[in-house]
Amino acid sequence: MTEKKVGIADTTFARYDMGGAAIDELRKNASLKIERYTVPGMKDLPVASKKLIEEKGCDIVMAFAMPGPEVIDKQCAHEASLGIIAAQVLTSRHIIEVFVHEDEVEHDKELALLADRRAREHAQNVLKLLFKPQELEREAGMGKREGFEDAGPLR
Numbered sequence: 001m002t003e004k005k006v007g008i009a010d011t012t013f014a015r016y017d018m019g020g021a022a023i024d025e026l027r028k029n030a031s032l033k034i035e036r037y038t039v040p041g042m043k044d045l046p047v048a049s050k051k052l053i054e055e056k057g058c059d060i061v062m063a064f065a066m067p068g069p070e071v072i073d074k075q076c077a078h079e080a081s082l083g084i085i086a087a088q089v090l091t092s093r094h095i096i097e098v099f100v101h102e103d104e105v106e107h108d109k110e111l112a113l114l115a116d117r118r119a120r121e122h123a124q125n126v127l128k129l130l131f132k133p134q135e136l137e138r139e140a141g142m143g144k145r146e147g148f149e150d151a152g153p154l155r
Contacts, residue, residue, distance in 0.1 A: 004033070005033040005057055006034050006059065006061070007034075007049065007058035008023060008035070009045050009063045009064065010065075011036050011064065012040050013040065013065070014064060014066035014079065014115075016066060016100070016111070016115035018066070019119070020116050025119070026127065029123075039053055042076055042099075043076055044064045046084050049095045050087040053087075056090065058093070059093070060095075061094070064099075066101070067098075068102050073101075100114055100118055100147065104147075117147045121146040125146070
């Protein structure tokens with residue numbers, strides 16, 4: 001079996017190195033190759049992700065962004081999300097979107113903690129997708145939340 005390769009697409013616009021946190025989490029928990037591609041902004045993530053899959057042979061990609069609090073930032077995040085979805089369909093590969101909106105919490109320290117936690121928890125999801133998909137199946141309907149406390153299932 002060939003070693004799995006994970007692509008990390010991130011931006012210079014983000015205020016936290018979520019890609020670095022994910023790489024750290026991946027390396028702590030698995031033996032795999034990692035290919036990183038950093039771009040200026042979140043609307044560059046779809047093509048970066050597609051290139052990581054098609055040109056660098058990544059099995060899965062994580063796309064990180066930190067949209068600001070303004071209306072235009074929300075619009076750009078939506079456009080980037082649509083591009084990421086299109087890239088997934090075109091490549092038939094998962095691209096795990098990991099966005100942390102600056103207005104999800106009030107203070108920069110909380111924002112850094114949220115960004116780190118969300119990046120690491122999504123890295124764990126990537127490992128499950130690659131190596132233990134049955135674990136994700138067992139977690140279906142459990143109200144999992146990356147970065148925050150889980151909501152839990154409805155009873």
